[in-house]
Amino acid sequence: MIRDPKDLQRYTPQERANHWVVGISFILLALSGLAFFHPAFYPLTYLFGGGTWARILHPYIGVFMAFFFVLMFLRFRKLNAMTKTDKEWLSRIGEMVDGDDHNMPEQGKYNGGQKAMFWASVVCMVLLVVSGVLIWRAQFSPPLELVRFGAVVHAVAGAAMIALIMIHVYAAIWVKGTIRAMWYGTVTRAWAKQHHRAWYREMTGK
Amino acid sequence: MALQSLDIKQRSATTTPAPSVRKTAEVAKLIDVSACIGCKACQAACMEWNDIRDEVGINYGVYDNPVDLTAKSWTVMRFAEVEEKGRLEWLIRKDGCMHCGDPGCLKACPAPGAIVQYANGIVDFHEENCIGCGYCVTGCPFNIPRISKEDSKAYKCTLCSDRVAVGQAPACAKACPTGAIQFGSKEDMKDYAAKRIGDLKERGFDKAGLYDPAGVGGTHVLYVLHHADRPQLYNGLPADPGISPLVSLWKGMAKPLASLALGAVALGSLFHYVMKGPNEVSKETEKEVEKEGSQ
Ligand code: HEM
Numbered sequence: 009m010i011r012d013p014k015d016l017q018r019y020t021p022q023e024r025a026n027h028w029v030v031g032i033s034f035i036l037l038a039l040s041g042l043a044f045f046h047p048a049f050y051p052l053t054y055l056f057g058g059g060t061w062a063r064i065l066h067p068y069i070g071v072f073m074a075f076f077f078v079l080m081f082l083r084f085r086k087l088n089a090m091t092k093t094d095k096e097w098l099s100r101i102g103e104m105v106d107g108d109d110h111n112m113p114e115q116g117k118y119n120g121g122q123k124a125m126f127w128a129s130v131v132c133m134v135l136l137v138v139s140g141v142l143i144w145r146a147q148f149s150p151p152l153e154l155v156r157f158g159a160v161v162h163a164v165a166g167a168a169m170i171a172l173i174m175i176h177v178y179a180a181i182w183v184k185g186t187i188r189a190m191w192y193g194t195v196t197r198a199w200a201k202q203h204h205r206a207w208y209r210e211m212t213g214k
Numbered sequence: 215m216a217l218q219s220l221d222i223k224q225r226s227a228t229t230t231p232a233p234s235v236r237k238t239a240e241v242a243k244l245i246d247v248s249a250c251i252g253c254k255a256c257q258a259a260c261m262e263w264n265d266i267r268d269e270v271g272i273n274y275g276v277y278d279n280p281v282d283l284t285a286k287s288w289t290v291m292r293f294a295e296v297e298e299k300g301r302l303e304w305l306i307r308k309d310g311c312m313h314c315g316d317p318g319c320l321k322a323c324p325a326p327g328a329i330v331q332y333a334n335g336i337v338d339f340h341e342e343n344c345i346g347c348g349y350c351v352t353g354c355p356f357n358i359p360r361i362s363k364e365d366s367k368a369y370k371c372t373l374c375s376d377r378v379a380v381g382q383a384p385a386c387a388k389a390c391p392t393g394a395i396q397f398g399s400k401e402d403m404k405d406y407a408a409k410r411i412g413d414l415k416e417r418g419f420d421k422a423g424l425y426d427p428a429g430v431g432g433t434h435v436l437y438v439l440h441h442a443d444r445p446q447l448y449n450g451l452p453a454d455p456g457i458s459p460l461v462s463l464w465k466g467m468a469k470p471l472a473s474l475a476l477g478a479v480a481l482g483s484l485f486h487y488v489m490k491g492p493n494e495v496s497k498e499t500e501k502e503v504e505k506e507g508s509q
């Protein structure tokens with residue numbers, strides 16, 4: 009959808025679809041995973057048709073997500089290479105959180121925070137997939153001590169990734185004009201200039 | 215399997231007290247390995263009372279039959295041939311759930327009420343609440359629970375909780391022809407064991423002793439061993455079993471703390487929004503961009 013011919017294209021339809029597939033799988037995994045994580049969350053299993061269904065579905069959704077996560081990783085990995093400016097941006101993230109981003113270093117398509125988020129999710133995802141397979145009793149039976157190790161890693165990486173994604177989602181809500189990038193792929197020029205000035209220049213030549 | 219409901223000491227994945235008005239004495243099954251002849255009457259009695267028939271398997275060239283515990287074989291005689299002081303010793307141990315005082319299976323189970331521990335010490339699986347995740351297998355220091363291939367539920371010895379609830383001894387204890395399996399209050403079983411151990415010591419087994427490992431809070435299945443100093447001789451009975459530190463880490467305080475941290479991230483975000491306000495494109499930038507566009 010084109011709201012304003014001057015808007016800048018930030019994501020292709022394929023990129024958006026890929027992101028939503030990963031996002032939806034993640035939500036299903038987080039809800040079913042948390043259900044086993046602590047009794048306080050056990051009622052979440054009802055969303056999946058009961059405890060046994062949640063147990064059956066979770067690992068399959070995990071494998072599904074892993075596949076689309078790899079595709080998304082391949083799409084975005086180059087754009088997320090860390091630069092010196094990113095590190096400077098990160099070292100001054102306090103100003104950003106404080107709501108005053110006027111003096112922050114100029115950012116390209118992604119800022120240091122987004123890139124850090126990207127790499128942290130990659131690490132969590134790798135840990136979750138490997139440990140998830142180790143604790144998948146219905147399919148595999150590795151040595152017990154390895155399963156125990158897998159259970160610890162899976163729980164830690166799962167909780168870490170849920171925290172990361174909550175921050176990711178909140179950042180998108182907080183920075184007005186961002187969420188539309190994932191709905192219809194475009195952002196306003198003013199949004200780009202304010203938040204990603206180097207990218208704005210690259211796209212507009214101004 | 216569930217029958218009793220008024221004397222529950224612990225219930226898996228439950229953070230409030232379980233029904234516990236009725237107090238019952240701690241029970242124990244004493245297995246006197248030195249008196250066992252390996253006839254497997256207990257295995258047959260277990261199948262019969264619980265009315266479960268395992269598939270007929272194959273012979274692996276040893277007496278162990280079936281060769282391992284299964285979802286349908288809750289107790290198995292394990293035969294070990296050991297040479298001691300130049301003499302062959304045939305050590306036959308009846309394997310099965312130890313009914314731990316501090317059960318790793320119960321600690322690991324994520325399904326509320328799928329595993330309970332009664333005040334009498336019996337650890338029982340309630341298969342109707344089981345979701346088949348296999349965490350109990352991960353948690354058990356004795357490698358006991360088995361997940362059924364047919365219904366994906368976890369099964370193991372119930373210590374005949376249904377018989378014990380109505381004042382009967384477990385089926386295996388009833389069937390044993392040599393009296394190697396005794397059942398009663400844990401105190402009485404310890405006294406009985408002390409006599410047997412005294413006997414064995416007189417007969418030259420100076421390391422005879424009781425297996426009631428403290429690392430799992432004591433057990434409600436006790437062994438009298440001729441070589442209590444080396445339980446590993448008895449087909450790898452662990453010398454000092456305990457819940458793995460990895461399992462304690464996985465199921466310990468870290469989880470409630472992590473859950474609180476996740477809640478804090480969610481609430482923190484909300485309050486950040488409320489207190490700092492949204493990060494909007496400034497009017498200034500909007501004007502700049504408009505000017506650039508009209509040039
Ligand atoms: C290929 C990917 C994955 C596989 C194979 C997998 C597999 C599993 C398995 C087998 C379990 C045990 C419960 C069950 O049997 O269903 C589990 C639990 C869990 N999963 Fe995953 N999972 C994967 C991805 C994820 C992801 C992306 C998350 C992120 C939120 C996640 C979060 C959790 C959590 C929090 C638990 C509970 C851990 C605990 O009980 O301590 N999983 N997973």
Ligand code: SF4
Nearest residue numbers: 323344345347348350
């Ligand atoms: S398999 Fe059943 S009994 Fe074992 S931990 Fe999972 S829910 Fe509990």
Ligand code: SF4
Nearest residue numbers: 311312314318319354
């Ligand atoms: S031996 Fe294993 S299954 Fe039996 S009570 Fe102990 S931890 Fe649970």
